[in-house]
Amino acid sequence: MLYRFSVLHYLTDSLYQRQLVQKIYMHEIHVRKGEIIQHTGDLNSKVYRVEKGLLRSYTIDEKGREHIFMFGPEGWIVADNTPAEVPVDLYIDALEDSTVLVLDKDLSRENPKAQPLLRRIAVLQKRVILLMSASALDRYEHFEETYPDIMQRVPQKMIASYLGITPEALSKVKNNRVREQ
Amino acid sequence: MLYRFSVLHYLTDSLYQRQLVQKIYMHEIHVRKGEIIQHTGDLNSKVYRVEKGLLRSYTIDEKGREHIFMFGPEGWIVADNTPAEVPVDLYIDALEDSTVLVLDKDLSRENPKAQPLLRRIAVLQKRVILLMSASALDRYEHFEETYPDIMQRVPQKMIASYLGITPEALSKVKNNRVREQ
Numbered sequence: 194m195l196y197r198f199s200v201l202h203y204l205t206d207s208l209y210q211r212q213l214v215q216k217i218y219m220h221e222i223h224v225r226k227g228e229i230i231q232h233t234g235d236l237n238s239k240v241y242r243v244e245k246g247l248l249r250s251y252t253i254d255e256k257g258r259e260h261i262f263m264f265g266p267e268g269w270i271v272a273d274n275t276p277a278e279v280p281v282d283l284y285i286d287a288l289e290d291s292t293v294l295v296l297d298k299d300l301s302r303e304n305p306k307a308q309p310l311l312r313r314i315a316v317l318q319k320r321v322i323l324l325m326s327a328s329a330l331d332r333y334e335h336f337e338e339t340y341p342d343i344m345q346r347v348p349q350k351m352i353a354s355y356l357g358i359t360p361e362a363l364s365k366v367k368n369n370r371v372r373e374q
Numbered sequence: 375m376l377y378r379f380s381v382l383h384y385l386t387d388s389l390y391q392r393q394l395v396q397k398i399y400m401h402e403i404h405v406r407k408g409e410i411i412q413h414t415g416d417l418n419s420k421v422y423r424v425e426k427g428l429l430r431s432y433t434i435d436e437k438g439r440e441h442i443f444m445f446g447p448e449g450w451i452v453a454d455n456t457p458a459e460v461p462v463d464l465y466i467d468a469l470e471d472s473t474v475l476v477l478d479k480d481l482s483r484e485n486p487k488a489q490p491l492l493r494r495i496a497v498l499q500k501r502v503i504l505l506m507s508a509s510a511l512d513r514y515e516h517f518e519e520t521y522p523d524i525m526q527r528v529p530q531k532m533i534a535s536y537l538g539i540t541p542e543a544l545s546k547v548k549n550n551r552v553r554e555q
Contacts, residue, residue, distance in 0.1 A: 317498035
């Protein structure tokens with residue numbers, strides 16, 4: 194329900210713009226059950242609006258396990274929120290035969306005022322994926338990248354809490370890394 | 375780094391608006407280490423930009439365990455992304471003595487074009503909090519609310535994957551609920 198809004202309304206200001214966008218960027222596709230329409234590693238993720246059927250987005254971890262990021266029934270938008278220049282994290286496939294409106298370009302990415310919100314979305318998507326699928330080591334390394342300046346300022350048990358692991362798992366990760374270096 | 379942008383630039387279009395906003399809505403506060411500036415359940419969450427020091431946002435689960443949602447060192451924005459009319463999920467406190475710019479009102483909430491992005495952010499924040507802190511039952515009930523129409527259309531193992539629990543835990547939750555009803 195939360196994603197139910199018109200793609201066009203969201204991306205454009207005026208009726209004129211909407212008609213223009215509709216002409217240039219949008220087309221409808223029919224996807225068969227099981228078909229993959231986006232692969233992890235793709236660039237320039239598209240925006241998909243489900244007209245009929247059911248999509249899902251998911252990631253596969255190092256051990257080959259699937260983790261479902263979201264489902265997209267009728268009316269929902271399915272898209273990868275990774276920044277445009279970065280390969281996407283998510284696969285998108287169809288769980289049922291589906292009719293999908295494809296927007297070739299996420300126009301909100303060209304709106305400077307949307308950037309901070311898009312960055313937040315990207316950070317949160319990454320956070321969800323890491324919490325679902327990443328090893329303690331991957332989570333820790335992503336933490337270091339995100340917060341290079343606060344490693345010394347925060348108690349270990351708080352870092353563990355942020356990562357969703359036990360303090361024991363955290364000190365194991367850190368010890369292993371020291372030994373490897 | 376990802377959150378480093380000017381609050382004012384993000385919320386306003388023109389220099390005039392910025393000056394206006396600065397006068398009406400912004401003020402600086404000094405927060406002592408350990409001080410809580412937002413409680414879970416508060417309405418009308420503010421937006422905090424850390425000038426100096428370190429904030430964190432976190433949630434406390436039913437068993438009294440803390441789960442850290444994010445850290446906010448210098449230059450970061452800390453805010454709860456729950457919709458305006460809903461009580462916030464997050465506590466915000468200071469891990470160091472901090473100087474913080476407070477924006478009394480998240481003006482992007484009044485911009486209709488920002489609504490779909492804000493909804494996405496709210497959904498993802500909820501997802502992170504549930505993944506970190508909620509019981510299998512809470513996750514399942516939230517799933518039912520979010521996707522009332524697809525319960526019968528998706529295999530159980532996919533629902534478990536979305537919830538971040540094992541299929542066994544999922545069928546235990548469902549059996550317990552049937553018994554209680």
